[in-house]
Amino acid sequence: MTHPYMKKFAYKTQITLKVLYHFYNIIGKFFQIYNIQEYKYNFLEQFKIMKLMDYHSHNRRCGHAMGEIEDYVKVAIEKNFKEIGITDHFPLGAIIDDPQFQKIIKKASMDVKEFPNYIEDIKRVKEKYRDKISVRISTEVNFATPGRALTRQKKILEPFMDDFDYLLGAIHDIKWHDSPVIIMDPREGSEALKKYGIEKINLEYINKLIKLVETNFFDVIAHFDNNRILMRPNKPHYSENTWQKLLDLLDKIKNKGMAIEINTSGTLKGIGSQFPADEIVIEIIKRDIPLLLGSDAHRPKNIGYSFEEFIEKAKKWGLSHLCIYENREQILAKI
Numbered sequence: 001m002t003h004p005y006m007k008k009f010a011y012k013t014q015i016t017l018k019v020l021y022h023f024y025n026i027i028g029k030f031f032q033i034y035n036i037q038e039y040k041y042n043f044l045e046q047f048k049i050m051k052l053m054d055y056h057s058h059n060r061r062c063g064h065a066m067g068e069i070e071d072y073v074k075v076a077i078e079k080n081f082k083e084i085g086i087t088d089h090f091p092l093g094a095i096i097d098d099p100q101f102q103k104i105i106k107k108a109s110m111d112v113k114e115f116p117n118y119i120e121d122i123k124r125v126k127e128k129y130r131d132k133i134s135v136r137i138s139t140e141v142n143f144a145t146p147g148r149a150l151t152r153q154k155k156i157l158e159p160f161m162d163d164f165d166y167l168l169g170a171i172h173d174i175k176w177h178d179s180p181v182i183i184m185d186p187r188e189g190s191e192a193l194k195k196y197g198i199e200k201i202n203l204e205y206i207n208k209l210i211k212l213v214e215t216n217f218f219d220v221i222a223h224f225d226n227n228r229i230l231m232r233p234n235k236p237h238y239s240e241n242t243w244q245k246l247l248d249l250l251d252k253i254k255n256k257g258m259a260i261e262i263n264t265s266g267t268l269k270g271i272g273s274q275f276p277a278d279e280i281v282i283e284i285i286k287r288d289i290p291l292l293l294g295s296d297a298h299r300p301k302n303i304g305y306s307f308e309e310f311i312e313k314a315k316k317w318g319l320s321h322l323c324i325y326e327n328r329e330q331i332l333a334k335i
């Protein structure tokens with residue numbers, strides 16, 4: 001039997017909620033009468049700000065993240081998110097078959113054979129929680145040059161193309177004609193940085209981003225300035241020439257209708273802010289390029305990490321929309 005005190009408490013809460021509901025309704029009508037709709041919208045939006053989406057999450061399949069897909073979805077529901085995108089690393093084995101790298105590959109992504117199970121698992125969780133949250137199906141594809149790497153990736157992705165809501169394209173390494181593969185990892189990358197210098201690394205990274213965009217295959221670019229990871233904790237110094245190249249690339253992205261991810265894991269990785277850096281975000285907003293939010297969570301608790309801080313900051317730069325994807329169709333959502 002319910003304790004009388006609990007009943008009284010529940011009753012009081014109900015009354016308070018009713019009063020608040022009517023209060024906001026009256027305030028809303030007031031703004032409607034005086035045609036201050038925009039203000040009314042913002043005012044009521046305060047209560048919806050927690051209803052966000054996280055479009056970048058991993059799980060134990062990749063070998064370096066913790067938890068099942070379902071664990072991430074549960075946290076997203078607890079945090080009152082409207083949507084979660086599952087984007088575990090696409091199998092690296094699709095492009096690297098050298099046996100000496102097998103150990104590294106196992107720690108970087110799931111096996112090629114596991115990919116169909118991964119998609120099935122997302123579908124199962126999507127169905128299970130359909131009344132509570134929209135689960136989006138995706139994968140983070142490591143964009144590798146030369147072009148035949150993408151051909152091999154496409155072959156494995158092919159049977160699932162109707163399942164995907166969006167595809168994340170990401171760069172985790174760079175290479176130019178006479179260089180070794182330079183991995184975007186602070187330990188392995190610092191030698192390369194000393195040897196080739198910031199300017200060369202930035203330039204080659206942007207060159208690879210241009211190639212990624214020109215494939216017309218991806219919907220979203222993940223951790224846009226991943227080159228920063230090599231320079232942490234300092235900011236990269238873009239020369240005038242490289243910065244112009246980057247701005248031209250943004251124009252290209254705008255024309256192609258692609259979106260750029262705000263990846264909040266940057267702070268956790270010690271680069272002092274989200275990817276991309278503030279100065280690039282400002283240029284993106286200026287061009288009205290759609291942005292979407294991703295935590296790149298490798299632990300369920302990191303879902304939605306630092307999203308509100310970013311939104312608060314970016315609203316001052318004019319951010320008014322975020323984008324979401326359904327069946328590879330981009331939808332803009334007002335924030």
Ligand SMILES: [Zn+2]
Nearest residue numbers: 058062089298
């Ligand atoms: Zn990862």
Ligand SMILES: [Zn+2]
Nearest residue numbers: 140170222223
């Ligand atoms: Zn990544």
